[in-house]
């Protein structure tokens with residue numbers, strides 16, 4: 001029963017394009033309007049209780065309304081929402097983040113992941129004096145022009161704008177490579193004229209695609225050899241896959257990393273962090289301009305600090321163990337039903353791919369059965385499980401998911417996969 005959502009969506013469509021503020025939220029026939037979140041749960045406007053495996057597309061690693069985050073935000077709200085001046089908890093947030101991230105000596109805060117990657121590219125270009133940047137097919141780094149390009153079929157091909165309104169000139173210096181393909185990376189780097197390779201160390205915007213063993217290390221070696229900066233876009237993986245993000249998990253240090261999502265504890269957040277000699281080019285210390293009215297604001301800093309303080313080794317062990325349980329359960333269902341499907345995961349982020357035996361890059365993901373996934377998604381919603389509504393997203397777990405939530409998820413997947421069995 002979702003009549004109230006349907007009614008609100010009809011109203012929304014007359015005042016917001018597509019009825020939403022970000023396109024992924026507008027699934028057919030109409031999205032659920034959410035009234036409240038509590039721990040691992042969402043409650044919609046029709047009174048449905050949904051176990052949340054979307055978690056705001058990743059940020060809510062402690063679930064909804066965690067007392068530590070809630071108390072910190074309320075305390076700060078009492079003191080003030082915005083100062084337009086440095087604050088002590090912004091400083092503590094910076095010190096704690098830098099302390100956790102391998103290879104990072106300094107950080108500049110922003111307000112979203114997209115803002116962070118936009119700034120990181122400018123910084124890499126300012127540092128190297130080069131224009132070209134390389135991204136992976138299927139990688140997503142936010143909605144700004146330079147990285148909003150259609151996946152092309154061949155590496156080194158000139159990219160086409162992926163949205164109306166993006167001038168060709170804005171993506172003329174953006175090159176594509178296939179993820180997990182060392183030769184493709186070597187090809188785009190060989191001219192020695194690339195400012196930066198920006199890559200999600202675990203791809204999370206074409207489903208979940210982990211790096212092949214040794215791939216990130218090889219990228220590190222090749223970029224260094226060519227005087228190219230390596231930027232890990234850790235907007236999803238930062239704080240998610242380990243305390244120090246993917247750099248810690250895979251033992252590979254990038255020159256810069258970009259952060260967002262989980263570092264804000266549910267409030268808007270972004271950051272660029274990296275090597276001192278590069279970061280010192282950021283204004284006002286250096287000539288690369290970055291600025292923002294809300295950057296490093298005390299409220300986000302308070303929420304982010306509360307999350308950072310909560311995430312210790314035991315929390316990651318528990319999240320990883322829950323992830324392992326879910327992934328094994330899903331693989332068992334796939335094997336029992338002899339489905340053409342596979343599951344990719346890293347710790348507490350995972351995705352099932354329908355219609356594929358293996359997905360190791362963006363093009364593999366694009367070939368999956370996205371229509372069958374939409375059917376599965378609607379089934380899961382009907383069974384009280386809120387997933388991201390697309391094959392090309394990641395499901396997430398939080399500290400508040402308990403055994404019964406994971407058991408329920410498996411049961412719903414089991415019945416949902418029975419329904420889509422014929423199409424995959």
Ligand SMILES: Cc1ncc(COP(=O)(O)O)c(C=O)c1O
Nearest residue numbers: 112113114140141142235236260
């Ligand atoms: C890896 C990655 N980078 C950047 C972004 C953009 O972040 P935001 O939506 O906060 O601008 C996203 C958003 O999904 C992301 O997944």
